Amino acid sequence: MSMWWFITTLAITAFICNSPVYAYDNNPLQDICVAVNDSQAAVFVNGKICKDPKFATANDFFASGLNVSGIVVPAIGGAAKFVDVDNMPGLNTLGISTGRVDLDPQRIVPFHIHPRATELITVLEGIFYVGFLLPDPANFFKSRLISKILYPGDVFVNPIGLIHFQYNVGKKKAVYLAAFNSQKPELIIIPNSIFASNPPIMDDVLSQGFQLSKTQIAELRRKFS
């Protein structure tokens, strides 16, 4: 009987863990957990510590400014602005955040991943060529490109952890809104992460890893640093 109970519990747990509604961020254990902005904190929890709910205010759950473009990021040829737990403390533990990206014509958001979030993008202006790389389970040395041309009102999803990019293929500025199922999705820009690491990765490793000469590696380091 207890063995049967154990197997049933295991099966239910496996089902819940694989169900599509399972979020990567932890589920909240209370109604709200407004982050305390304590930059001097010596200890951290998984997320941010929360203030007493009776001191929460409407502004903890509010942000503005996505009506205009964000900070110019030369590496992406455009501007980006994110509303995450760092600037909207009410998002703490809720597993959601948003952002806005404006791209100049013929510029890209380079190959990147969000290790903690799936990203849903909605085009507001312009035309994008977007895509992500789906690993080929039959061959780790291959992938399949899932890509699309997007127009205003179109929605595209980049699954959690997969390498993706956005390219403004139009002749005018293009803008999308991004929604993430994490309070802090994180951003890893692949080329910079590899070629501009500190300390740098040994030349032999980069040279073998990309089948390039050390001269070519030195050039890539210069470009991405």
Ligand SMILES: *[C@@H]1O[C@H](CO)[C@@H](O)[C@H](O)[C@H]1NC(C)=O
């Ligand atoms: C954007 O929104 C802010 C805050 O609501 C407002 O002060 C500003 O005038 C708006 N800017 C534009 C260009 O609409």
Ligand SMILES: *[C@@H]1O[C@H](CO)[C@@H](O)[C@H](O)[C@H]1NC(C)=O
């Ligand atoms: C949190 O504190 C840091 C450092 O004191 C400050 O730069 C930042 O703007 C603060 N964030 C919020 C949401 O108040």
